[in-house]
Amino acid sequence: MIDLYYWTTPNGHKVTIFLEETGLDYTIHPIHIGKGEQFAPAFLKIAPNNRIPAIVDQHPLDGGEPFSLFESGAILEYLADKTGEFLPQNDVRGRFTVLQWLYWQMGGVGPMAGQNHHFGRYAPEPIPYAIDRYVKETARLYGVLDRQLADKDYVAGDYSIADMAIYPWAKLWEGQRQKIEDFPHMAAWLERMAARPAVQRAYALVEQINTDPQALMTAEARKLLFGQDPK
Template sequence: MIDLYYWTTPNGHKITLFLEEAGLRYRLHPVDIGKGEQFAPTFLDIAPNNRIPAIVDNAPREEREPLALFESGAILEYLADKTGRYLPKSGRARYVTLQWLYWQMGGLGPMAGQNHHFGTHAEEKIPYAIERYVKETARLYGVLDRQLADSPFVAGDEYSIADMAIYPWIASHAKQRQNLDDFSHVKRWAASLAQRESVKRAYALVEEVNPAKGEERSEDAR
């Protein structure tokens, strides 16, 4: 059984995408970041960086003690190795998949996250910051679009943790002031992933866990 500490953000969705696709049993522990629950001492014992998602694997392979992990990329890689799915075990295909996972972690996620912050959440709208992050997000969409021009999935012919990591950020394209009509291969790929039953189940959790998502945040939450 996996304990998943989760909120309805792109990084949170990455892990539910994997768990639903793989059919792993898990318990969901909502961590309402709008209420500051990520700073609770019990959560910090699991995730010292006070960020979701985090997991506790209560039955790790070859170990008796539960294993706690934070950082969504590390969690995806761990779950892929645990199950033997969605990440090749060795060779070129493994490293191609990992490079796109790390591209999301080091590039798309941080830049799109700053895009969300300055364009949507910041009380003071700073034109330079908004323009900077909108343009950099567009550049990264272009990188992804070129990668998808000749393959159905990010790392090639098979659905992988690279797709799971990247898709939730692309699903938020409107918040990032990106038009998918400008990125035809990304648009095709995103539409195909949205039809996967596991993706539908993962995103259905939003209504269960955070039905107020999308509403204006309170001063305390801000």
């Protein structure tokens, strides 16, 4: 049993896609980030960085006490090793081909597209330099992805946790001020991903969990999300 602490964000979707693909038994514990639930002491014991997603594996492979984990990339890698799926176990080159693209998403697409979203949608006033900076960097990254997919159905060849990590961000290309016709191979990959039944089941959870998609747009939600006092 996996306890998943989740909200309906790109990083949250990564883990639900994996869980739906593998059929692992899991329970969702919604953490409404627009209401500040990520700062609850009980959640901080699991995710000290006050971010979703996080998991608690009630039956870890080592047979020990329940194991908690935060950071979506680490969660995907851990679950892939637990199940032996979507990450090569005995092929060193194949494994690190997947991992380099997973880390590329974690270090590049997520942060850059996230800032794209922030300055394009959430910032209290438009800052043209910031918007231009992150729109262009998002485009650069999608150009890298498009070239990688020119002769492959999936990012690392076979379907893997790299695809699960990248897809929830890349599918938001329109809100990131991108032109999908600039990335034809990425566009075809997005269609392949969207057609997967497990991906469809993962995204169907949104309607169950998040009944007010505009909740993150309120002034109070923005303060909680972006105005945190580092002290």
